[in-house]
Amino acid sequence: MRGKKPIVLDAGGRQYRLMLVVLLVILLCSVMASLTVGRYGMSVGEALKILLSKVVPIEHTWDNTQESVVMRLRLPRTLAAALIGAALALSGASYQSMFKNPMVSPDLLGVSSGACIGASLAITLSLSSVTIQVWAFLGGIAAVTLTTAIPKLLGSQSTVMLVLSGVIVGGLMSSIMGIIRYFADPDTALAQMTYWAMGSLADVQMVDLAAIGPFILAAGILLLLMRFRLNVLSLGEQEAKTLGVDIKKSRAVVIVCATILTASSVCIAGTIGWIGLVVPHLGRMMAGPDNRKMLPLAVLLGASFMIWIDLVARTITSAELPISIITGIIGAPFYFYLLFRQRNTLR
Amino acid sequence: MILEVKDLCYRYKSGRTIFQDVSFGIQEGEILSILGPNGAGKSTLLNCIANLLHPQSGQILLDGRPMDSMGVGEIAQIIGYVPQSHHPAYDYTVRDFVVMGRAPYIGLFSKPTREDYELVDEALDRLGILKLADKPYTQISGGERQQVTIARVLVQRPKLILLDEPTSHLDYGNQIRTVRMIRRLSEEGYAVILTTHTPDHVIMLGSRVGMLDYTGRMTFGSVEEAMTEERLSQMYQVPLKVRYIEEIRRKACFAPNLE
Numbered sequence: 001m002r003g004k005k006p007i008v009l010d011a012g013g014r015q016y017r018l019m020l021v022v023l024l025v026i027l028l029c030s031v032m033a034s035l036t037v038g039r040y041g042m043s044v045g046e047a048l049k050i051l052l053s054k055v056v057p058i059e060h061t062w063d064n065t066q067e068s069v070v071m072r073l074r075l076p077r078t079l080a081a082a083l084i085g086a087a088l089a090l091s092g093a094s095y096q097s098m099f100k101n102p103m104v105s106p107d108l109l110g111v112s113s114g115a116c117i118g119a120s121l122a123i124t125l126s127l128s129s130v131t132i133q134v135w136a137f138l139g140g141i142a143a144v145t146l147t148t149a150i151p152k153l154l155g156s157q158s159t160v161m162l163v164l165s166g167v168i169v170g171g172l173m174s175s176i177m178g179i180i181r182y183f184a185d186p187d188t189a190l191a192q193m194t195y196w197a198m199g200s201l202a203d204v205q206m207v208d209l210a211a212i213g214p215f216i217l218a219a220g221i222l223l224l225l226m227r228f229r230l231n232v233l234s235l236g237e238q239e240a241k242t243l244g245v246d247i248k249k250s251r252a253v254v255i256v257c258a259t260i261l262t263a264s265s266v267c268i269a270g271t272i273g274w275i276g277l278v279v280p281h282l283g284r285m286m287a288g289p290d291n292r293k294m295l296p297l298a299v300l301l302g303a304s305f306m307i308w309i310d311l312v313a314r315t316i317t318s319a320e321l322p323i324s325i326i327t328g329i330i331g332a333p334f335y336f337y338l339l340f341r342q343r344n345t346l347r
Numbered sequence: 348m349i350l351e352v353k354d355l356c357y358r359y360k361s362g363r364t365i366f367q368d369v370s371f372g373i374q375e376g377e378i379l380s381i382l383g384p385n386g387a388g389k390s391t392l393l394n395c396i397a398n399l400l401h402p403q404s405g406q407i408l409l410d411g412r413p414m415d416s417m418g419v420g421e422i423a424q425i426i427g428y429v430p431q432s433h434h435p436a437y438d439y440t441v442r443d444f445v446v447m448g449r450a451p452y453i454g455l456f457s458k459p460t461r462e463d464y465e466l467v468d469e470a471l472d473r474l475g476i477l478k479l480a481d482k483p484y485t486q487i488s489g490g491e492r493q494q495v496t497i498a499r500v501l502v503q504r505p506k507l508i509l510l511d512e513p514t515s516h517l518d519y520g521n522q523i524r525t526v527r528m529i530r531r532l533s534e535e536g537y538a539v540i541l542t543t544h545t546p547d548h549v550i551m552l553g554s555r556v557g558m559l560d561y562t563g564r565m566t567f568g569s570v571e572e573a574m575t576e577e578r579l580s581q582m583y584q585v586p587l588k589v590r591y592i593e594e595i596r597r598k599a600c601f602a603p604n605l606e
C-alpha cells in the first residue's frame with residue numbers, strides 16, 4: 001500500500017469509543033438515580049456511602065431504614081433491571097441477525113411467552129427454582145422452533161412471513177397460558193403467574209440474581225464473542241454457507257444463547273415486551289449495523305433503558321405499574337416508526 | 348484439476364429431472380460458461396457445485412477430494428460464490444461487507460484483523476472502487492454492488508469462482524465491464540464458472556461452453572464447435588444467426604428481423 005493513504009481500520013472509531021464512554025456514564029448515573037429516587041428519598045452521597053460501607057469501613061451517618069431500602073430493595077431491583085435490559089437487548093439483536101430480519105424480537109418470535117408457559121407449568125407442578133428456569137428455557141426453545149418452522153413449511157423466507165408466524169405462535173401461547181391459569185391454584189400459583197404476565201421487578205431478591213445471573217453472563221459473553229459471526233449470518237443462510245460458515249452449529253449456538261437470555265429474564269421479572277426490538281434499533285441508529293460495534297452499545301443502552309422504565313413504573317403512581325405497560329407505550333409507536341422507515345424495503 | 352464433476356444428476360422431489368450425466372473438469376485459469384434457456388437448471392447446477400444443493404447421484408471432486416467429505420470451511424477456501432442478486436437486510440459499509448469474505452479463515456469467536464482489512468482495501472483498490480469503502484452497501488448502484496461482491500470473493504482467496512448470471516441486472520456498459528473482469532480473473536489464474544443468458548458474452552470470453560437443454564443433457568465444447576446456429580436456435584427455440592463481423596473481430600449472435 002505504498003504511497004496511498006493509510007488504511008483507516010475503524011472509520012469513526014474515536015467517535016464510537018466516545019459513545020461507549022458516554023453510555024457507561026449514563027448507566028452509572030441511572031444506577032444512582034434508581035438507588036436514590038423513590039418514596040423514601042435520599043441523597044446520592046448517602047446512597048454512595050451505604051454502598052461503600054460494604055467494602056470499606058465508613059462512619060455510620062445514616063439510619064438502618066435507609067440502609068435496608070438501598071441494600072434490600074433498590075440495589076437488587078436496579079441490578080436486575082440492568083441485567084434484564086442488557087439480556088433482552090442482546091437477545092433481540094442476535095435473533096435479528098440470525099434471522100436476517102430487523103423486525104423480530106424475543107417477544108414477537110414468541111420466545112418470551114413460550115418461556116412464560118414453561119415457567120408457569122413448572123410453578124403449577126411446584127418444582128424447584130432451578131427446574132423452573134430449565135422449563136422456561138425449554139418453553140422458549142419450543143416457541144422459537146415452532147415460529148421458524150412455519151415459514152419453512154410454507155416455503156417462504158420473507159420478513160413479513162416470519163413476523164406473522166410469530167403472531168400465530170404468540171396467539172397459541174396466550175391461549176395455552178389461559179388454560180394453565182384457569183387450572184392454577186388461585187391462592188398461590190395464580191398470583192405469581194399474573195405478576196409474571198405483565199413483568200415486574202418488585203419482588204426481586206439478591207438470591208434470584210445470584211442463581212440466574214451467571215447464566216445471563218455466560219450466554220451474553222458467548223454472543224458478544226460471536227459478533228463477527230453474527231454479521232456473516234445476517235447475510236442469510238445460503239450466503240453464510242458459501243462463506244464457510246457451519247450454519248447448523250452457529251445457528252444452534254446463537255439460538256440457545258439468545259433463548260437462555262430471554263428465558264432467564266422471564267424467570268427474574270416475567271415477560272417484558274419491546275425492549276428486545278427497540279434497543280437494538282437504537283444501537284443501529286447510533287453505530288450502524290455492524291454487530292461488532294452495535295452489540296456492546298445495545299447492552300449498555302438496554303441496561304440504562306430498563307433501569308429508567310422500572311424507575312418510572314414504581315414512582316409514577318402510588319401503586320406500582322407493571323413494566324410491560326410502560327414498555328408498550330414506548331415500544332408500539334416505535335415499531336410504527338420502524339415500519340414507516342422500512343415501508344419500501346419490506347418484502 | 349481444481350474441480351471435477353462426474354455423472355452429476357439432479358431431480359426434483361416431484362421426479363422431474365433437471366439435469367443428468369453431467370461430467371466436466373476445470374483447471375486453473377480456465378473459464379466455463381453455462382448457457383441454457385430459462386428453467387433449464389443452470390443455477391441448480393451452479394448451486395450443486397457451490398454445495399448449496401445436493402445432487403441425487405454423481406460426484407464432485409475438489410483438488411481430487413470428494414466435496415461431500417469436506418467441511419464447509421474447507422470448501423469455502425477453494426470455491427468462491429457470487430450470487431445473482433442481493434437483498435441485504437442491513438446496510439453494512441462496503442468495507443465491512445467485503446471483509447466477510449475472510450470468514451472461512453476466521454474462527455467462531457474471532458474477528459477480522461488488520462491484515463484482513465489490508466486485503467480488503469487492496470481488493471477494492473484493484474477493482475478501482477476504494478472510494479466506495481465507507482459507503483453503505485445498500486446505497487450504491489447495481490453495477491457497483493456487483494464489483495463489491497467480486498471484491499469479497501477475491502479476499503476469500505478461492506481457486507474457483509462461481510458467478511450466477513453476473514450480467515443479468517446490469518446496464519450494457521456494466522455488462523461489458525463485467526465480462527472484461529471475468530477475463531482478467533482467469534488471466535490471474537482463477538478458474539471461473541459462470542451462467543449467462545447472453546451468447547455474445549460467451550463468444551467474447553472465448554471460453555469453453557456448456558449448453559444445457561430442456562431434456563437435462565449438457566453439451567460441452569469450444570465456442571467454435573458448440574455455438575453453432577443450429578444448436579443455439581434449437582436450444583432457445585427461436586431462429587438465430589451467428590456471423591463473423593470484421594469490424595469487431597469476432598462472431599456475434601443475432602435474432603433476425605421480426606417480420
